[in-house]
Amino acid sequence: MIRWLVGLIGLGLAATSALAADPVMIGVGYLGVAGARSTLSLVEQPAENDGVAGARLAIEDNNTTGKFLNQRFALEERRIKEGEDVVQAATDLAARNGFVIADLPADALLKVADALRERGTLLFNAGAIDERLREADCRANVIHTAPTRAMLADALGQYLVWKQWKRWLLVVGSHDEDKLFADALRRTATRFGAKIVQERSFEDKGGARRTDSGVTQIQRQMPVFTQQAPAYDVLVAADESEVFAAYLPYRTWDPRPVAGSAGLVARSWDAAQDQWGAIQMQNRFIKLNSRRMSALDMQAWTAVRMLGEATSRTNSGDVKKVTDFIKGPDFSVAAFKGTKLTLRDWNLQLRQPILLVDGRMVVSVSPQEGFLHQVSELDTLGYDRPESKCKLK
């Protein structure tokens, strides 16, 4: 009886699809850099498929919906090796795919955006957090699902100020990205009334991130490095390069919490996020990829889901139609963050709540209560319309 019924259901599905016309095919390219960056913490080492794994899950989600709309999504992944021409690879990918998800450094992304402009390809920046891509160097064919440094810094800063930890000891790494993050943190401090009581820089003198007896030395170095600081509430570290920040928690001279690039960290997503239905998404991700979901995975998932949302609302796979809808006033997407996500129309940055995580738990979600805005409280994070230098073209 049961088998008969299941068979009947199966037969029904087969009959429906046989009758249906050829599905609308929607090609999505994924363009990233080969090889994963190295982190201080072994457990935070990104997987080789970091990012694209999220895109794959969203393709599956879109295809489940696509069954009912006769739409079919396909993903084509391309990884650039050192010395390879990124524009060549992007052009090749765009020949078969109207949409490209990019996880590229800022300069490479801009080259690709300019090369693909005439073709009409819509790019999603899932990886780069650089402010300039949404400001002076913004492009009309690039949508940003990755948050910016200023958004991350503001999300953290709002919480620290809410907690009344307003005196910050800022420690900055010696690489360019570290300095950019420090710039964002200084801006945050000014905006929300925190005070940077002192700045210190941590020079990257080279050396391995993995050693056999490194912990002994680190335990001696970190207290010494943080001693004789003026009175402060929290140490804020700007170390995107993964050189020192993860060594600081529990090792500061004064017993103070650490935030920024270690300790309490601002991210678009975390494997510990389980609110607002997120548990279903985390389960689907683990089932498909046999690992936990990272922030980059989420940024890529959101990009592909935005496409799915637009193709179902417009009932079309046409690149121009889909692009116009995404950039239009009626667009929003749900991404397990308790509120709808929309685009800032002046620079195509996705508005989003930012999680504050400690590696095990979601400690808080910003914007914090009391940070008000006349349009959307999400616009208390990052550069707002009146400050923007972006002219979309």
Place this chain on the structure above:
Amino acid sequence: MQIEVRMMMSRMWRVGLLSGLTLAAAPAHAFIAYVSNEKSNTVSVIDTESWTVTKTIKVGQRPRGIDFTRDGKFVMVAVGDDDTIQMIDAKTQSVVDSLPSGPDPELFAQDAAGKILYVANENDNTVTVIDLEKRARLGDIQVGVEPEGMTISPDGKTLINTSETTNMAHFIDTSSRQIVANVLVDARPRFAEFKHDASELWVSSEIGGTVSVIDPGKHEVIGKVNFEIPGLRKEAIQPVGIGMTKDDKTAFVALGPANRVAVVDTASRKVTKYLLVGQRVWHMAFTPDEKYLLTTNGVSNDVSVIDVAAQKVIKTIQVGELPWGITIAP
């Protein structure tokens, strides 16, 4: 204490007997409500005469969807993290059995005869069909991503399932168990409710912030209910539960973190009033005499009692942690 209450009640009874007219006009029916507490892993039992919690029943992990069997003998509660639906004996008020629901059951609907149960399984994009008498699984129906809302048309011929990430209401023929239509609604559809005369299907969209009114014959969205509360940002308005009065004239819509229930005139599809309830209100149930509407307020851990005729909140009852669903004995 208990003696005092009993004495008071017997005194009230006598007063009622003396004024026989009052008794006839307002029969003091006591109903029993069951509330699933998602975080506590319990079900709170509420007596609607005293408005107190009379018992707290331990159930499986993460209880959410909750409903009486048609015969009123059992309360079914979906315990998602245990991948089953537990049966609570309404007489003994304890868990006596469980159903083979499929993974992570959340909400479910039963046919008019109370013989077939349809369960939304969030984790694997299916609706599971269960024979309630044999307590056996009959099959699965593939639907969209994250199925949640479930309801059956008054004639029993159409099952509605909403899928939260696909953003559709799926119309499923209950005899063939095939999808016959898919209607796109706003983001994250959580709950579906038919008018009793079957002329309209209402679907709430939590993230979209609207309720779509669907013509079930044409499978088309024919209107939308919009919400606006002065001083409250739009993102906080997240419609979930819907309660329709028997005359189909008034709908109540729970607005989640807006902490309000909207009273909607179904003819004009306009909100006539917002009732302030507890925090993060999601689901609701009428008493069978439709005098009261009870809502579950997740964040404030309580249940609000709304006087339906007066359109007023008259009481708040503390229950377990994160109250989610509610059902009232027929």
